[in-house]
Amino acid sequence: MLNSSQLKILADNIKSWAKEIGFAHVGICDTDLADEEPKLQEWLDKGYHGEMHYMANHGMMRARPHELQPGCLRVISVRMDYLPPEAGFATNLKDPNLGYISRYAGGRDYHKMMRNRIKKLGDRIASHLQELGEAMPEYRPFVDSAPILERPLADKAGIGWTGKHSLILSRNAGSWFFLGELLINVPLPVDEPVNNECGKCVACIKSCPTNAIVEPYVVDGRRCISYLTIEHQGSIPEEFRPLIGNRIYGCDDCQLVCPVNSEAPLTEEWDFHIRDAIKLPKLVDLFQWTDQEFLTRMQGSAIRRIGHSLWLRNIAIALGNAPFSEEIIQVLKLKRDAHDVSEMVREHIDWALEQQNIKRESELDINRKTLRVIKAVERGLQRDR
Numbered sequence: 001m002l003n004s005s006q007l008k009i010l011a012d013n014i015k016s017w018a019k020e021i022g023f024a025h026v027g028i029c030d031t032d033l034a035d036e037e038p039k040l041q042e043w044l045d046k047g048y049h050g051e052m053h054y055m056a057n058h059g060m061m062r063a064r065p066h067e068l069q070p071g072c073l074r075v076i077s078v079r080m081d082y083l084p085p086e087a088g089f090a091t092n093l094k095d096p097n098l099g100y101i102s103r104y105a106g107g108r109d110y111h112k113m114m115r116n117r118i119k120k121l122g123d124r125i126a127s128h129l130q131e132l133g134e135a136m137p138e139y140r141p142f143v144d145s146a147p148i149l150e151r152p153l154a155d156k157a158g159i160g161w162t163g164k165h166s167l168i169l170s171r172n173a174g175s176w177f178f179l180g181e182l183l184i185n186v187p188l189p190v191d192e193p194v195n196n197e198c199g200k201c202v203a204c205i206k207s208c209p210t211n212a213i214v215e216p217y218v219v220d221g222r223r224c225i226s227y228l229t230i231e232h233q234g235s236i237p238e239e240f241r242p243l244i245g246n247r248i249y250g251c252d253d254c255q256l257v258c259p260v261n262s263e264a265p266l267t268e269e270w271d272f273h274i275r276d277a278i279k280l281p282k283l284v285d286l287f288q289w290t291d292q293e294f295l296t297r298m299q300g301s302a303i304r305r306i307g308h309s310l311w312l313r314n315i316a317i318a319l320g321n322a323p324f325s326e327e328i329i330q331v332l333k334l335k336r337d338a339h340d341v342s343e344m345v346r347e348h349i350d351w352a353l354e355q356q357n358i359k360r361e362s363e364l365d366i367n368r369k370t371l372r373v374i375k376a377v378e379r380g381l382q383r384d385r
């Protein structure tokens with residue numbers, strides 16, 4: 001058994017190995033999330049998870065990492081930055097003929113890549129302990145998909161504080177990062193959480209297009225554009241369609257207006273750079289991709305997971321929100337008549353056609369809140385190129 005000073009040296013080593021592997025920040029915490037259980041339960045009781053049944057399926061296991069990985073004593077929480085260069089947020093949101101894709105999803109899917117790297121970190125710890133003549137540790141890497149509360153763990157491990165939009169953010173890094181964890185049965189020294197610096201700011205709450213941040217730190221998933229465009233399988237309720245604007249996959253607005261994000265670092269991973277096919281993409285072009293084109297162009301991307309049908313559903317809404325154009329009417333009608341389009345998508349196309357007809361004579365109309373987000377980005381976000 002390592003003594004406390006050996007464990008401290010090991011923790012320091014882990015942090016430098018993790019940086020070599022590509023993680024920007026690493027923190028360590030214990031597995032006690034008892035304080036989070038009532039909040040998670042309340043969130044589920046209110047139905048904020050919508051159709052994300054996986055959120056309710058494992059009971060309170062999400063708040064009990066030691067049940068997920070028996071014997072686990074510590075969680076090593078890691079951060080990987082994804083903000084791509086040439087993010088072009090304002091240019092993209094401002095032009096309603098372009099589709100906006102959340103900047104976490106412009107490049108390669110992060111899940112596998114991050115899990116492999118976290119496993120590499122675990123392997124390195126294991127071989128180091130074996131060199132010291134210690135027993136082989138038990139460890140398991142997780143990224144996103146496991147039933148575990150990643151944000152409260154990152155908060156506890158000092159990666160950042162929980163912002164009012166419920167994401168983890170840090171003074172130097174903002175919030176444009178993914179989280180992952182290595183659960184391990186080694187009693188490493190733990191890190192201290194950092195102070196919450198949101199203060200009186202409520203920019204994220206005020207700017208959310210669908211009022212999904214129902215109170216500070218609490219997101220009603222069912223209202224979030226990220227949920228509606230990615231997780232929700234069926235028809236998108238009509239009340240949300242005009243509010244979605246041109247966001248066809250995910251949403252970044254609560255992060256875009258966050259002052260802590262003004263100096264956030266760019267990703268060091270080439271994999272997270274936006275691929276050409278979806279760099280400031282024209283809605284009419286995206287809408288005309290066949291099923292096969294969608295699968296080929298989105299190979300290796302998280303976007304592929306939603307499938308062609310939800311992709312068309314989302315773009316149809318954005319086309320309905322775009323200014324009137326004969327070309328849009330034409331592509332909508334063409335797709336409506338295609339034999340391989342589902343009834344669900346057709347219903348969204350009909351809605352879009354109706355919107356286009358209503359707007360035939362009217363001026364370009366970008367939602368008021370979106371205009372505020374664009375202004376905030378143009379004013380202060382250093383990284384908007």
Ligand code: B12
Nearest residue numbers: 036039043102144150167168178179217219224226250251
């Ligand atoms: C389900 C899910 C969603 C859902 C629900 C969102 C939600 N807020 O829960 C939807 C689809 C809407 C979503 C959207 C997004 N997601 Co998401 N999502 C998840 C997932 C799988 C689970 C989150 C969860 O457990 N929710 C349950 C609720 C109850 O937990 P919570 O929101 O963390 O809430 C806690 C605190 O808010 C706290 N709380 C409550 N009251 C108070 C009061 C105070 C004072 C404090 C301090 C705390 C507090 O208690 C809660 C319970 O502990 C995680 C991965 C994971 N396994 O953790 C990724 C994850 C949270 N998502 C992530 C991302 C990037 C996003 C998006 C930015 C993607 C996008 N651009 O479209 C958006 C952001 C939307 C938002 N503002 O949250 C990242 C966040 C990284 C970060 N920097 O924090 C994660 C961690 C994935 C990853 N591995 O990187 N997501």
Ligand code: SF4
Nearest residue numbers: 208224225251253254
């Ligand atoms: S991602 Fe968009 S819709 Fe979801 S909470 Fe943030 S601003 Fe609101």
Ligand code: SF4
Nearest residue numbers: 163164198201204258
């Ligand atoms: S926008 Fe303001 S309130 Fe929201 S997370 Fe950022 S600092 Fe906190």
